[in-house]
Amino acid sequence: MREDATITESVLEALSRASTDGPSESYSLGASDATDQRERELDELLSQVDGALPTDELQFDEAIVKENVDEILLMLIALREGAHGEQLISDVARFFGTELSPGTIYPSLHDLEEEDVLSMHAKVRTKEYSVADEEFVRSSLERSMIQHLAFGLLMYAYLSRY
Known part of the structure; x- marks a missing residue:
């Protein structure tokens, strides 16, 4: 049981890092570079969450x-x-x-x-x-x-x- 708690903590820590890591820049609307950057940021967030979970692939x-x-x-x-x-x-x-x-x-x-x-x-x-x-x-x-x-x-x- 104690071993499971450690696994849970590591998953929660990784999820916490995933939610707080990443760029915090401000972007102007309408610029394609800003749009590309936002899409990369969304991809990165989902990738971090996927990597933090004890599963092969994240599916909703x-x-x-x-x-x-x-x-x-x-x-x-x-x-x-x-x-x-x-x-x-x-x-x-x-x-x-x-x-x-x-x-x-x-x-x-x-x-x-x-x-x-x-x-x-x-x-x-x-x-x-x-x-x-x-x-x-x-x-x-x-x-x-x-x-x-x-x-x-x-x-x-x-x-x-x-």
């Missing part, structure tokens, strides 16, 4: 992605420093391996905008969303992270006894 079930769509959208919008719906649909498919329909993404964006968490900026042919309430985003993501970690640790503890 569609149900988990759908259940956490608000948190995923908030994270992607914050990392991109703004994004439009089509870009978010593409990001979810690329980074989470799940094809979510516009009928799933846009209602969530609209709800988050109505709750004043996001602000919407109408562009010529799209609507771009940005974070309006950074404190809410941080606390929401933290609350979700803690719940998922606690649930995962509970399952891990059960499996070590099974």
